[in-house]
Amino acid sequence: MRADRPRREGGLPAGLSVRGLTTSATVVALLVFTGCSDGSQAHPPDTRGSDARSPDAQSPAAQSPDGRGGQGSGSGRTASAPKPAFPAAPRTIPSVRAFAPAPADTWSGGAEWRPAAGTRVIADPDGPLADEARLLAKELDAGHAAGPAERGDVQLAIDPGRSGGREAYELTVRDGTVRITGSDQAGVFYGTRTVLQAVRADGKLRAGTIRDRPDRPQRGLSLDIARKHFTAGWIEARVREMADLKLNQLQLHFSDDQGFRLESSSHPEIVSEQHLSKAELRRIVSLARGLHIAVIPEIDSPGHLGAVIRAHPRLQLKNTSGSAVRGAVDIARPEAARIVDDLLREYAPLFPGLPGQEAYGHLGGDEYQALTVKNPEASFPRLAAAARAKYGPKAKVQDLATGWLNDRSDVLRKLDRRPKAWNDGFFRGGVVAAHRDREVEYWTGKELGAREPQEYLREGRKVVNLNDAYLYYVLGEPNTFRYPTGERIYRQWTPAVLRGSKPVPASMAGPDRVLGGRFAVWCDIAGAQTQDQVTRGIRMPLRALAQKLWEPGEPALSWSEFTGLARATERG
Known part of the structure; x- marks a missing residue:
């Protein structure tokens, strides 16, 4: 039942984790550990179902000096003290597509960011991101200011040269601050949604860099x-x-x-x-x-227009027996087109x-009912005659219906x-x-x-x-x-x-x-x-x-984990 097509990674930058790696017939599960906020020790593995798993889980930071695992090989040697491990990607719906955890030696500002009493959202109050900043500040119960950004703040910025499209964004947590950049307001806005959901789910964002974008526009x-x-x-x-x-x-x-x-x-x-x-x-x-x-x-x-027909019964389509066809207007009548075009023009500015x-x-x-019968030309000779008159002797009712939509398309294009x-x-x-x-x-x-x-x-x-x-x-x-x-x-x-x-x-x-x-x-x-x-x-x-x-690939979370995450991230 699943569409087993190759997973599209879309040229994501090297070094960023994705939700699974496959080599030949071997599937390698990549575990991620979450660091403490002060970077002094490691928590146990984060088993809550992160969608983006770190490729660094097998790095020396997670191994003993002999490379055989935290407790050695059983030779009697005492394992060295564990080093700080790498933070996990935020838990969000939809999941982020790529996350690079910050190396432990860069955790001078801590392994995570949490909103605090002094947190501000930083953006030019008269600039293109003013609305996004005000909204996130309200949602985090934070202030907002023009800057400069300080520890604890969330900074929003437009970077016209950033790749990935207008809905892509980069989110970096470093030195106790969050910075979200995108080439357009839409991408930056989606970065703020990632912040909001991560805070709702876990109260924090882990140190590292997210590069994210949608698969479909x-x-x-x-x-x-x-x-x-x-x-x-x-x-x-x-x-x-x-x-x-x-x-x-x-x-x-x-x-x-x-x-x-x-x-x-x-x-x-x-x-x-x-x-x-x-x-x-x-x-x-x-x-x-x-x-x-x-x-x-x-x-x-030209179907589904029953409300219009009630006010304009002359537009009702009828078959050869005189029976009304539900919801269908007679597209041979110019008045039907005029009413629809009036409405298209009226509503476009709205x-x-x-x-x-x-x-x-x-x-x-x-569902234009004139075309749901076996022989539309026999059942609706008036429409058939109009088709031939407009489009030539070989034209049929479907051609008249196609021409109707083409004419409405022309109105929209104008x-x-x-x-x-x-x-x-x-x-x-x-x-x-x-x-x-x-x-x-x-x-x-x-x-x-x-x-x-x-x-x-x-x-x-x-x-x-x-x-x-x-x-x-x-x-x-x-x-x-x-x-x-x-x-x-x-x-x-x-x-x-x-x-x-x-x-x-x-x-x-x-x-x-x-x-x-x-x-x-x-x-x-x-x-x-x-x-x-x-x-x-x-x-x-x-x-x-x-x-x-x-991200249309195989989900990392079980359905039970996904429903739990939905409860954790939704509005109260």
Whole structure:
């Protein structure tokens, strides 16, 4: 069930520990010892399950003078006094990817750092890291200042030349101070999350250097607020939870058959009684941006538009017998396109993405019921005629649907947004091809005519993993859905497992092709769970997802150890 592909070390610097080394058929477990704060003696081995293990555990510092172990060879010689051993990596979710413990002879300032009464977070109060500094200071109950850094402080700094990408960071504990650097605010922010979690878990950071970065650029949560109204406060709490886990995308699906849940000035007639106001949305987006999370709007079309159809019944798609097709608009009617485009334009300024980064818009495109029948042209002759009129005599209904999404993509591009759509909105063959820059959000292989994920990857398309077998939390468990468990994600899923439980070939699964993944909450039976029950239900799946998107290799911790660490590191 596991994707047994080679572990990607991504060019991590030599001398930094990783979570396991393999030579031929031999697996070498590398043990790490934790030093005392004054560096005068060694603690017993740290057995709490560090994710990054020191390659120096077999160094002379951990051996007797004859190199045979601490108690000698049994010859009667007395072993020398143990020397200080090396600190262990911090315990965090997700785990840090590389940790180099500080040699014992550099422990002049102690083998660890702990926040104390005089601790300050150091950054220019008018500089790019001012918000990150203020937040960490508040979380540590510390002060913040411009500097210079002194013993006990945490210093934040931008280093434009640092490698690894905008989300990478380096964290060094030396001489009783912590220094976090990154090429961008995002990386430095993630370094502060490592500090915060380490303090929550163990009250300290060990001396040494962490160099850390995510494996995948897109990591997040999709939330269906159309079928079920979630309060702004509840969504804000999820944003804070996501930030602690170094997740960076929140997708809001706010339009569906059951409701339209966001205030609209262009089409107020479609808005449900329970909805988010624009002021509430601005607060959510502002909070998310401050925590380096992009909020992505999804206006699903041409299906899942029941709330729009109720206000505009003329747009309802009907088959040859005159029966209405649930949630589907008649895409041969220009008015349907006009309404959706109005909404795309209205909401774009409310979802600006992250500073300096490409912003997204999600077009849906899934489950258009005109294409779930065996013969769409026979069942929907009006759509078939419109396809031929627009795209030529060989065009079919799928071409009209593809053209619909292409037209909406054009609207998004003019708004400086990159489009996304669900995988069942991309069709095989046809006269009209889906635009190449539209990202594929792969969720299912169960739909009529479903395509394997390899097809999209062979076409050169970028894919995001929302595998419904692992990552779909569907309220009420309708059809064959069951609530996913964090343990199953942790043990079996990787970004390469796009459909079912079988991974795509490793050659197709790199971070430049499978961009990441999101955990999705769908509210098909809205009353099946309360907000609090959803919070509890997605708690461990989110943590498992965060771990596997940051580092998709074999986890070092057992599931029991991981759940214990989750309890230790989460907000009170």
